[in-house]
Amino acid sequence: MEQPKKRIYFNSPQRLTQLIGANTTVIVAERRTGKTDSIASPFVLRNMQRMPGSTGGIVVPTYKHGLTNTIPGLLAAWKRWGFLNGVHYVIGRKPPKPFGKPIIEPAEYEHVITFYNGSCAIIISQDRPGSSKSLTLSWLLIDEAKFIDYERLKDETLPANGGIKSYFGHHSFNHSVMILSDMPQTQKGSWFLHYHDKMDPDLIETIKGTVYEIWHVKQRIRKMRAEGIEVTRHLRNYLLRLDDQLNKMRSVAVYYKEYSSIENLQLLGESYIKQMKRDLTPKTFQTSILCQ
Numbered sequence: 001m002e003q004p005k006k007r008i009y010f011n012s013p014q015r016l017t018q019l020i021g022a023n024t025t026v027i028v029a030e031r032r033t034g035k036t037d038s039i040a041s042p043f044v045l046r047n048m049q050r051m052p053g054s055t056g057g058i059v060v061p062t063y064k065h066g067l068t069n070t071i072p073g074l075l076a077a078w079k080r081w082g083f084l085n086g087v088h089y090v091i092g093r094k095p096p097k098p099f100g101k102p103i104i105e106p107a108e109y110e111h112v113i114t115f116y117n118g119s120c121a122i123i124i125s126q127d128r129p130g131s132s133k134s135l136t137l138s139w140l141l142i143d144e145a146k147f148i149d150y151e152r153l154k155d156e157t158l159p160a161n162g163g164i165k166s167y168f169g170h171h172s173f174n175h176s177v178m179i180l181s182d183m184p185q186t187q188k189g190s191w192f193l194h195y196h197d198k199m200d201p202d203l204i205e206t207i208k209g210t211v212y213e214i215w216h217v218k219q220r221i222r223k224m225r226a227e228g229i230e231v232t233r234h235l236r237n238y239l240l241r242l243d244d245q246l247n248k249m250r251s252v253a254v255y256y257k258e259y260s261s262i263e264n265l266q267l268l269g270e271s272y273i274k275q276m277k278r279d280l281t282p283k284t285f286q287t288s289i290l291c292q
Helices: 012-020 035-050 063-080 150-160 188-198 201-226 233-252 261-268 270-279 282-288
Strands: 024-029 055-060 089-091 112-115 120-125 139-142 176-181 254-259
Touching: 012 024, 012 035, 012 201, 012 254, 024 035, 024 188, 035 055, 035 063, 035 120, 035 139, 035 176, 055 063, 055 150, 063 120, 139 150, 150 188, 176 188, 188 254, 201 233
Parallel strands: 024 176, 024 254, 055 120, 055 139, 139 176
Antiparallel strands: 089 112, 112 120
16 A cells, blocks of 8 residues: 655745755754754755765864754754665765765765765864865855854865866756854854845746746646646747746855744744743844844
8 A cells, every 4th residue: 555645844934945946045044943954954965866976065163063963953854754874875984885976086984974876965174174175066055154264164165166067067056055054143153144135136036936837837737637638849848948947047046034933933832932032131032033
């Protein structure tokens, strides 16, 4: 007997981030909004699955922080979605023979996640200077960005994110960057807020409209097939053109968005917000909960 499909819940910010799929995404979201679990995890999973043999980088302030905060959140989400450690990926060791090979094999696997198709995610820690030099990366996830040293990131890591255009240049997410953080309280930790000025709101709205039109056309095609009506070549070509246009728009898009913990009120509950307001200092409550 066929098992029923498992439904996965994403809140509005999480769904919107995935649907827009901008090449550069900056999410400033507060506590318990699911940044790592349901924004970073789909980003990394998509890149590793759809660019076989590629290498990406997960940038963290320290290895301890990455192995304690970032990586467990990624793996927990993957497990819920059916991707298992030792079956679909391995961590910190050379992958077994059935796995595919990376296009550019890492010098060592101590801080590497390797997927079954040969894709790698290298954990890049800023407490190890030069850990990203000489790498060729196809994507970057920058977690807890307010603790990241921007000068070191700019000098060592961002130049490595050139991708391998001969393999993945047709993907809008080749050379992609996702930056996640809650609202910084210091000038030094505010380096990523300028991406707000780089976003083209009209382009983002056009992407949203194109995503909706693609969904609408696919619904129409499903209905035609269910009714035994032949799908016209014109309609199929129209869908291909929409996909091509969406890919081109995403490849140059910058998406910046701020979210407070209130966005996830359905899961957190009002009691959590009230408790945080009672227990935190006014400044910390404003930055860490209200994203102000």
